[in-house]
Amino acid sequence: MNIKELHYFQRLFQEISFTKTAKFFHVSQPTITAAVQRLEKELDTQLVIRDQSHKNLIFTDSGKQFEKHVEQILQEIETAKLEITAIKKEKVRLGLPPIIGSYYFPSLSSLLVKHDLLSRLETHEDGSKLLLNKLITGQLDLALLGSVQRIENEQLSGHMLSRKKFKIIVSRTHPLSQKRSVAFKDLLSEPFIQLNERFIHSIAFQQLSRQTHTKPAIIYRTNDLQIIKGMVANNVGISFLTEMAILPQDPVVALALSDDLQPEFLIQLVYRSNHLLTSVQQKIVDLMTTNDF
Amino acid sequence: MNIKELHYFQRLFQEISFTKTAKFFHVSQPTITAAVQRLEKELDTQLVIRDQSHKNLIFTDSGKQFEKHVEQILQEIETAKLEITAIKKEKVRLGLPPIIGSYYFPSLSSLLVKHDLLSRLETHEDGSKLLLNKLITGQLDLALLGSVQRIENEQLSGHMLSRKKFKIIVSRTHPLSQKRSVAFKDLLSEPFIQLNERFIHSIAFQQLSRQTHTKPAIIYRTNDLQIIKGMVANNVGISFLTEMAILPQDPVVALALSDDLQPEFLIQLVYRSNHLLTSVQQKIVDLMTTNDF
DNA sequence: CTGTAGTCATAAAATTTATTAATATGAGGC
DNA sequence: GCCTCATATTAATAAATTTTATGACTACAG
Numbered sequence: 001m002n003i004k005e006l007h008y009f010q011r012l013f014q015e016i017s018f019t020k021t022a023k024f025f026h027v028s029q030p031t032i033t034a035a036v037q038r039l040e041k042e043l044d045t046q047l048v049i050r051d052q053s054h055k056n057l058i059f060t061d062s063g064k065q066f067e068k069h070v071e072q073i074l075q076e077i078e079t080a081k082l083e084i085t086a087i088k089k090e091k092v093r094l095g096l097p098p099i100i101g102s103y104y105f106p107s108l109s110s111l112l113v114k115h116d117l118l119s120r121l122e123t124h125e126d127g128s129k130l131l132l133n134k135l136i137t138g139q140l141d142l143a144l145l146g147s148v149q150r151i152e153n154e155q156l157s158g159h160m161l162s163r164k165k166f167k168i169i170v171s172r173t174h175p176l177s178q179k180r181s182v183a184f185k186d187l188l189s190e191p192f193i194q195l196n197e198r199f200i201h202s203i204a205f206q207q208l209s210r211q212t213h214t215k216p217a218i219i220y221r222t223n224d225l226q227i228i229k230g231m232v233a234n235n236v237g238i239s240f241l242t243e244m245a246i247l248p249q250d251p252v253v254a255l256a257l258s259d260d261l262q263p264e265f266l267i268q269l270v271y272r273s274n275h276l277l278t279s280v281q282q283k284i285v286d287l288m289t290t291n292d293f
Numbered sequence: 294m295n296i297k298e299l300h301y302f303q304r305l306f307q308e309i310s311f312t313k314t315a316k317f318f319h320v321s322q323p324t325i326t327a328a329v330q331r332l333e334k335e336l337d338t339q340l341v342i343r344d345q346s347h348k349n350l351i352f353t354d355s356g357k358q359f360e361k362h363v364e365q366i367l368q369e370i371e372t373a374k375l376e377i378t379a380i381k382k383e384k385v386r387l388g389l390p391p392i393i394g395s396y397y398f399p400s401l402s403s404l405l406v407k408h409d410l411l412s413r414l415e416t417h418e419d420g421s422k423l424l425l426n427k428l429i430t431g432q433l434d435l436a437l438l439g440s441v442q443r444i445e446n447e448q449l450s451g452h453m454l455s456r457k458k459f460k461i462i463v464s465r466t467h468p469l470s471q472k473r474s475v476a477f478k479d480l481l482s483e484p485f486i487q488l489n490e491r492f493i494h495s496i497a498f499q500q501l502s503r504q505t506h507t508k509p510a511i512i513y514r515t516n517d518l519q520i521i522k523g524m525v526a527n528n529v530g531i532s533f534l535t536e537m538a539i540l541p542q543d544p545v546v547a548l549a550l551s552d553d554l555q556p557e558f559l560i561q562l563v564y565r566s567n568h569l570l571t572s573v574q575q576k577i578v579d580l581m582t583t584n585d586f
Numbered sequence: 587c588t589g590t591a592g593t594c595a596t597a598a599a600a601t602t603t604a605t606t607a608a609t610a611t612g613a614g615g616c
Numbered sequence: 617g618c619c620t621c622a623t624a625t626t627a628a629t630a631a632a633t634t635t636t637a638t639g640a641c642t643a644c645a646g
Contacts (some may be wrong), residue, residue: 001370002295004633018594028635033595035633045377050594051641057594061571062377068567069373073366077294080362084338084355154447274361278354297604311623321606326624328604343623348614350623589646596639603632610625616618 001042003077005035006070012036012048013067016057039066079138083275086141091122092281095131095143099199099225103244104162104267105144111291112284120280127198132156135272141281143270146242148204148263157273159289164265166204167246167254169232169239174253176238181256185212191219191237193228204263205240211261294335296370298328299363305329305341306360309350332359372431376568379434384415385574388424388436392492392518396537397437397455397560404584405577413573420491425449428565434574436563439535441497441556450566452582457558459497460539460547462525462532467546469531474549478505484530486521489514497556498533504554 012021012032022029040047047063059067086093096105101123112118124131124140128147134140136155144161145151151158168187170176195201209215219237222228225245232239233251242265246254269288271277277285305314305325315322333340340356352360379386389398394416405411417424417433421440427433429448437454438444444451461480463469488494502508512530515521518538525532526544535558539547562581564570570578 002297002632004295019592029594030596030636031634037595038633043374043377045381055593055643061569062380065376065380065569066373068569069369069376072567073369076362076366076369080359081336083358083362084336087355087358088338152445274365276354276358276361295604312621322623323607323625324605330624331604348622587646590644592643593641594639595641597637599634599636601632601634603630605630606628608626608628611623613621615620 001039003074005039006074008032008035009039009047010067010070010074012057013059013063013070018057075137082138083141087278090120090280092120092142092278092284093122093124093140094284095124095126095134095140095145097128097131097144097146097199098125098223099242099245100144100146100267101125102225103242108288111287115283115287117280117284117287121284128200129198132270135270138272141271141275142284145268145270146200147266147268148200148207150266151268151270155273156270158268158270159285160266161269161288162267162292164242164244164267165256166201166208166240166263166265167243167256169229169241169246169252169254171233171235171238172251172253174235174238176255177253179255181258183212183258184208184262185214187216187238188214190216192216193220193222193231193237193239194218195225195228195241196221196223198223200265201240201242204265207263208257208259212259294332296367298332299367301325301328302332302340303360303363303367305350306352306356306363311350368430375431376434380571383413383573385413385435385571385577386415386417386433387577388417388419388427388433388438390421390424390437390439390492391418391516392535392538393437393439393560394418395518396535401581404580408576408580410573410577410580414577421493422491425563428563431565431568434564434568435577438561438563439493440559440561441493441500443559444561444563448566449563451561451563452578453559454562454581455560455585457535457537457560458549459494459501459533459556459558460536460549462522462534462539462545462547464526464528464531465544465546467528467531469548470546472548474551476505476551477501477555478507478552480509480531481507483509484512485509486513486515486524486530486532487511488518488521488534489516491516493558494533494535497558500556501550501552505552 008021008025011024012018015021015024018032019029022032036048043062043066045062046060047066049058049060105123109118112121124134126134128145131140131143131145135143150160168176168182176182194205220231225241228239228241229250229252231237243254244265246252269285301314301318304317305311308314308317311325312322315325329341336355336359338355339353340359342351342353398416402411405414417427419427421438424433424436424438428436443453461469461475469475487498513524518534521532521534522543522545524530536547537558539545562578
């Protein structure tokens with residue numbers, strides 16, 4: 001069994017045509033026939049039923065099942081190649097969602113500079129979902145992920161780096177701005193300006209809504225924090241953000257939530273469980289997990 | 294890249310010797326040298342540092358990382374072969390832990406007989422942990438698993454079939470036998486006879502202990518239900534079992550637990566997510582999930 | 587009904603790739 | 617300096633893959 005045969009087979013599964021598969025790989029048609037026959041011989045089973053009153057190939061149960069595995073195997077090879085390329089370049093590919101990139105990573109980066117590691121880093125900003133996918137497919141070595149729940153995935157290992165609170169943001173002239181804290185259920189009649197669904201803020205918000213049986217109106221959604229802060233400052237509405245994303249110079253007031261069970265913004269350092277950390281990667285992981293910032 | 298090379302490489306990683314690896318596969322030593330060189334050329338990286346003041350081979354970071362992937366790939370191929378063998382034999386390999394095999398499966402099997410499916414089944418009795426492992430490595434197609442928590446695993450799909458209660462078992466002459474139900478914390482001074490750690494009963498028991506801050510003494514552990522029932526009948530102690538495992542003819546009395554939050558014995562039908570169900574397997578799954586017994 | 591185009595299988599030849607036997611290199615031990 | 621052990625190199629050979637040429641079968645148009 002060799003990888004080329006697996007590629008042929010996978011393509012055949014998609015094309016349902018020996019001829020087209022052969023054309024795709026710029027080889028002759030009997031090459032595909034022979035390759036599939038070799039696979040069938042090695043696995044001692046029929047994978048494809050040919051001709052059947054002509055016009056359509058049919059894959060047997062074995063063939064369909066085998067294709068699933070082939071996909072997995074080729075994916076694994078792809079992952080291996082990507083990782084090796086990164087090792088050769090001596091670059092560590094770190095994934096970051098935008099908020100962590102803007103508000104958490106900077107303090108971390110000064111630490112990295114001190115240890116001459118920042119130059120080794122290649123940061124990739126993306127949404128959390130995509131980052132997870134890229135980790136699993138070997139497109140990233142490490143990722144800093146924000147989530148409401150601890151990441152539990154057989155394929156991934158994680159370290160908890162930090163837990164941030166969610167806060168309610170109001171303008172300086174808003175009646176609530178005089179208070180220190182507020183209960184979520186008291187915000188029922190407030191119009192909210194929120195980060196959109198791609199941010200875990202919306203999950204945390206939903207969770208609070210459910211818990212407190214309170215569903216405040218969300219009058220506007222955006223993925224731009226500056227817009228949210230601007231709208232809040234102008235009393236268009238109030239918002240719900242991680243404390244991390246609020247800077248002292250922002251023209252808004254942050255109130256703590258007084259609810260008992262409140263969601264937290266968890267920042268975790270994550271990598272594939274069967275990713276072997278190179279010495280540089282290990283240094284970065286150590287630095288992140290042993291320091292507090 | 295072909296599979297043989299990957300086998301050679303994996304063995305080299307274990308043996309740390311080209312010569313020994315060659316002997317293992319009954320090939321000449323240059324065969325291994327050449328195979329590794331081909332891999333290095335294809336991946337365009339050095340995998341092994343040879344000779345280094347002689348005596349020891351060293352694998353580079355790329356080499357170590359690659360070996361992890363090779364392991365995964367070869368595992369996947371093994372899984373594929375096992376599954377295809379099972380498909381050819383037209384047998385469905387169903388895993389069962391002992392209690393489910395003895396007390397749940399029989400009622401299911403009469404249903405299977407009715408649809409002429411029992412003959413297609415090949416049951417494998419084993420502990421839950423081993424069953425999970427066998428599912429993932431393709432040694433089983435389906436498994437009925439008992440657990441306290443829903444199975445959450447990226448690689449597995451599951452259907453909840455049944456939820457059974459845990460009960461307290463006492464002899465017919467025991468003072469408690471007059472009661473209908475009992476709170477766990479009132480059992481503090483009772484000596485328990487328990488199934489051993491391989492059964493989820495011990496997890497459920499621990500959970501109840503923790504919840505109620507009550508730690509009754511366990512005076513004997515065994516994996517044999519008959520022994521437990523016998524000892525309970527003779528007033529050696531009381532026990533904690535799923536209702537499922539208690540038959541009307543057993544010389545014991547089963548009491549419900551009156552606690553609010555009590556663990557349940559969940560019976561789930563589980564299979565690998567990327568396992569394609571054959572038509573027979575699909576029939577069995579449908580039968581199990583649409584009937585109640 | 588016949589001719590044509592399309593699909594896949596087979597066989598033999600051509601080509602590429604993998605393996606071997608023989609030998610070289612290089613280090614450590616004596 | 618010589619022997620041993622481990623891996624690399626090389627040329628020859630064996631094995632595998634691919635190609636070319638061809639045949640069988642079917643669908644479809646005329």
